Amino acid sequence: MSARGTTAQVLLTHGVDTPAELVAARLDAPRDDEVLVRIEAVGLCHTDLATRAALGTTPAVLGHEGCGIVEQVGSSVAEVAGVRVGERVVLSFRSCGSCERCLGGAPAYCEQSQRLNNAGRRPDGSATVTVDGHPVFASFFGQSSFASHALVAASACVPVGDVAPEVAAPLGCGFLTGAGAVLNVLRPGAGDRLLVVGAGGVGAAAVLTARSEGVEVIVVEPLASRRELVGSFGAKAYESFDELADPGISHALDTSGRPEVVDRVLGLLDPLGTLAVVGLGRARAEIDVRRLMLRGLTLRGCVEGDAVPGELIPDLLRRHAAGTLPLDRLVTTFPLAEWDAAVAEQRAGRVLKPVMLP
Template structure:
């Protein structure tokens, strides 16, 4: 079928909306009419850094309505409202023990450009286009495996929900699924973008006594405080570690590092008290760490977390229940853009003007 999609032809090039061909769903796959899709930093990294073969249709925070199902699909049916999340094999040890975010085939399935059967679903004038995250939601329709599709209630605005499939799931899941802070403890969140702010909302749900947000933009720190941060620190003020230790009487028990900036990774580690744990979720380059002084000597832990260590079919419905109860107001992060304004949405995300842009694809 013919669809409209935002195609990336080469590194660091703007998106161009073009007519492309989308194949029918195969066994265990689902055709979804995309209503809206989030703009994530990972899409920008893929566009500019070549993590997926070009040309490619990016997008991995899709939300839409099931249009058609392939053979073998058991859970979903036409008309269902769904959120699309990451691809995973479903049968490796990590998938089978509840950790599909570290599926042994995660990189191949999400960044390799092909579907699980090693074929393509998208073409342009007879030439293959790469798929991203097993979905490529920067299009009017997408085909995805049933495993990475989550059925959601129809009583919530579907256009809001795409970011639950990645960015918002990453921040909140890192706190709720991996760190699991104890009631009354202290947590520091480095970076108050959509991932960090989601972590702040999750920390409030757990009952952390001190929730400290660190960012360079006062506007984002204002939102952090509105969403649950008990203290905010502008990183430009200096002495960030000292301020955190004063607030917490010795250091935070937990930290979430979302920026990917090496100096901030060091800050996050140094701001912990002995036995503290830092979760790194941002795409981070090489960092030189003095293991004895920054980790081992005080029994600290530094762990990488992908997609919030979530099982999307279980975790995303829980987030929606928190949202309905007024405990997880992620809609305050969102700004909507029309599909044809996709390049502006990416610019506004990069500049910090928009925290979580969402592209409205179709009604």
């Protein structure tokens, strides 16, 4: 490591038809507001796969659920409380911190979100990662953590203390989204019934969180192994909507991203019920607007669980430490070099939440 940057191993992808490869890369030196983090664990999220597909054959370093140890800090990072050399941090999404939405407690809807998280470079256009002297798409969600090291904005780091990195890493996005959708958006209480469609990483985290709040949960999930898992958390799990009889559902969360599910779930909701959608699928759906109006239903989008990461991540880790949120039961670890195998296992439904270990 030096003022000129850091040599690291990164997982380079070249599109969906080419295996990913671990290669040597050069990370830029931390700027005033950045930190260098040695990655200990990083979750694999559907957004990584969707972005790889969208980029085509563009060489890219993805990964946006990192957890690791801070090794270097920029000159102004001391102003960011808790982000110190030697500190274990979870890396979450970037936000500007100064727009109206950020100041209003909604950083997931930051006015600069696209530029900060999905441009492939710093906001000023400079590259953070080079391979063989050539810039590659990186700075994904401000981190690109499928790597041995990541260059991250200090403001996107959440100190987490002594916790298993493989459990903490998915709190950067996937687990944060599921838990936040329950706690921040739907907010079911005693006597409510929550329907969760899809029991992947996001859906299972939502189930666990709702159960930690004492909420009755119903799950629709086609995979038997996932139904069995959420059933062990106290949820009632069904293979299809056709098995539901008089569900009496007050709240619902769709993680499937399937437009046809939206109208189906709206039809199951009690009057004044709320459906939150977090899945990315086809862009358009047909819904019965008359039913929506006459029954007083709410259809709500949700990004990153409407969370302030620095507040929700520590809360979820406290629940985990108390034994009410066993997130470790959702995780399966893989070496980073076996990324393609992890993708295949997740798609086949044999693992719920792959977490890569550099």
